[in-house]
């Protein structure tokens with residue numbers, strides 16, 4: 001049986017459903033474990049992706065990884081789970097390594113595919129410049145799944161939500177305040193990303209990038225220098241020293257395509273590059289290229305998309 | 314304040330990545346190693362800033378072989394007080410973390426800092442593993458850290474936002490962008506680094522829980538299709554019917 005830990009603190013993300021889809025492909029018996037105050041109706045939605053059971057501890061809020069480690073390890077042992085699945089995001093990165101030590105279970109961090117026939121699991125290495133296959137030597141294994149690595153799959157299952165309490169002790173972490181950008185799509189989960197670089201000349205020119213992103217229902221990203229100079233917030237910085245993403249579509253505007261930038265985005269399924277310089281290295285990594293001035297091309301691309309959306313709705 | 318900073322080596326960011334022995338090993342022929350950027354820019358520099366404001370000692374530790382001493386000297390040149398090398402090949406995250414935890418346990422630290430992840434294996438695992446072994450709180454992906462007596466305040470990334478939290482020392486923190494700014498070592502630092510203590514310690518016997526059995530270089534794209542800047546309708550049509558992404 002597979003145990004999936006999910007954070008339901010701030011609503012349930014697409015990557016949570018991806019983790020359950022992944023678990024259901026490993027085994028027909030899937031149990032979801034979570035904490036906090038999400039409603040029973042919200043939690044039973046995991047049944048759509050193949051979970052038979054959702055266990056929820058209402059006493060803890062999920063901010064202390066030490067408490068969660070106790071909760072997760074206790075249920076992993078009680079349920080005799082062979083595999084534990086996490087999302088490889090802020091949640092999984094805080095908890096899964098702890099659980100790995102507690103259970104002495106080898107961890108595959110950032111899985112991007114289901115296990116191979118020989119049991120090894122594919123992950124990105126060298127920040128996306130290559131991939132590797134990890135083999136786990138312990139009897140129990142932990143897999144944290146990178147967002148957008150497997151398509152969601154409906155697997156309608158009758159699902160029971162059960163309240164539990166575990167002996168987790170007090171939280172050692174005191175939350176003072178929480179800042180959330182409103183309504184924005186979290187970058188690692190976005191299926192379409194519109195990204196721009198120094199070619200845009202200044203932060204005042206990002207309006208057209210945001211408009212294009214809105215038309216596409218996309219998240220926005222940027223190159224490192226743009227975040228460093230403060231034109232855009234740090235969390236938008238993608239690349240080898242920023243966020244690594246793998247959307248279906250990545251549109252790069254006025255970004256040269258330095259090796260460190262490409263490392264974080266070359267897992268994208270389709271790449272479109274807009275650049276004035278026909279020699280820009282990014283064209284070598286692109287599927288579609290447009291040689292042209294962003295200030296001319298982007299409004300035109302946006303207009304074409306608006307027209308397309310109107311015709312196809 | 315006694316601070317331990319975990320550093321790791323990683324290939325220079327401009328390195329082309331290749332493998333040898335039937336794709337089972339990273340081929341580091343001609344590869345220049347650097348201090349993993351997250352460890353250097355954020356964890357180490359923030360540790361030095363804390364030492365400058367509240368006093369204390371900054372020790373860097375790495376699990377590695379003699380070839381890693383160059384990056385250790387670099388960290389000492391930036392300002393760390395002393396260096397420790399656990400003399401072993403860092404086999405997997407668990408092996409590495411257990412070595413560091415053992416050293417931290419026997420030497421007593423208020424704060425253990427790691428980078429957000431290494432840019433070679435990108436696991437983001439070592440910090441959390443050390444914390445569990447030390448039975449200490451772990452704050453992952455912190456973007457700010459201020460000391461306030463025996464507690465620290467941190468800002469950390471959460472899904473779609475930021476959280477401001479407080480936690481009592483000792484604690485393990487993984488450091489992300491925002492924490493500090495890169496420091497370039499000066500001549501005096503480089504000279505001083507030559508004589509700073511670099512201790513070599515034999516490893517504990519720890520098993521490996523995982524191993525890489527194979528690597529493959531990222532597949533390169535077929536050739537790019539160029540589209541005329543005045544024909545964005547064509548690009549949209551291709552994204553829809555050929556690439557099927559909109």
Ligand SMILES: Cc1cc2nc3c(=O)[nH]c(=O)nc-3n(C[C@H](O)[C@H](O)[C@H](O)COP(=O)(O)OP(=O)(O)OC[C@H]3O[C@@H](n4cnc5c(N)ncnc54)[C@H](O)[C@@H]3O)c2cc1C
Pocket residue numbers: 196197198199200222223224225226237238239240241242253254255256257258259260261264274275276277280292293294295326350
């Ligand atoms: C250790 C290290 C780590 C790094 N990590 C990262 C990382 O994680 N992510 C990252 O992005 N970078 C990273 N870098 C930086 C990287 O090397 C590049 O410097 C950076 O990606 C360049 O950003 P850019 O493409 O926006 O700017 P530039 O290189 O200045 O390129 C701007 C591009 O815009 C084009 N342009 C100009 N005007 C227009 C116009 N009007 N319309 C269309 N196109 C136009 C130009 O032709 C050019 O190609 C790292 C560097 C180092 C040393």
